[in-house]
Amino acid sequence: MTDRAGGRPVDVKICGLTRIEDAEVAAASGAVYGGAILSPGFARSVDPARARALRLDGGVRLVGVVVDETPAEAARLGREAGADVLQLHGDEPPAALRSLRDAGPWRLWKAVRPRHAADILSAAERYGELADALLVDGWHPGRGGGVGVRFPWALLEEVRRSLPPGLEVVAAGGLTPYNVEVAVARLRPDVVDVSSGVESRPGEKDPELVEAFVAAVRRAAAGATMDPDRGGEGS
Secondary structure (H helix, E strand, O other): OOOOOOEEEEEEEOOOOHHHHHHHHHHHOOOOEEEOOOOOOOOOOOOHHHHHHHHHOOEEEEEEEEEOOOOHHHHHHHHHHHEEEEOOOOOOOHHHHHHHHOOOOEEEEEEOOOOOOOHHHHHHHHHHOOHHHHHHHHOOOEOOOOOOOOOOHHHHHHHHHHHOOEEEEOOOOOOOOOOOHHHHHHHHEEEEEEEEEEEEEEEEHHHHHHHHHHHHHHHHHHHOOOOOOOOOOOO
């Protein structure tokens, strides 16, 4: 899949995987990444052994999601799961990423839940030399990511061109098969991330929605998308 503005790939991550059959559908549909919540206590949490099984030989690349774990615990979870990417989705300081940078073969993604455009620039400044990607998710008081909360897309649009060129952007939060085409056109992300937007119930992906989501990203990446200047979604 290619972004119309520069020929870069627009990859898909199906997050919150808990079942092997859902990982298989994600891979067969063309998703590059599959996300597993490695930190305990969340609706879609899985243990590292289960996450490793979700990875599949030749299937999706596993993104291990951790939330405010110590660097040692995050590294343990990532190693046991065989994570290709570690996604830090809490309030981890730069020192945590520095510790994890060479602790395993993974890439590092850092999540940010902006309320203002300046929050994205601040996160890029804090983490840009340590993270491979900045994941922009929705903000809600007292709630973390993965709950379908959409961030105002205008925040990322405002600063997209000011981000370091080597820092990838993952767009998350409230994406569905019905709005992701516009998100790709407006935000020009490197990766789009969906969880609840392709579920029939928490932790169970709907194959038709997964396939429709990936197909919508393909259409957007090919340029056959809805008018990105239309109002509504994410504005």
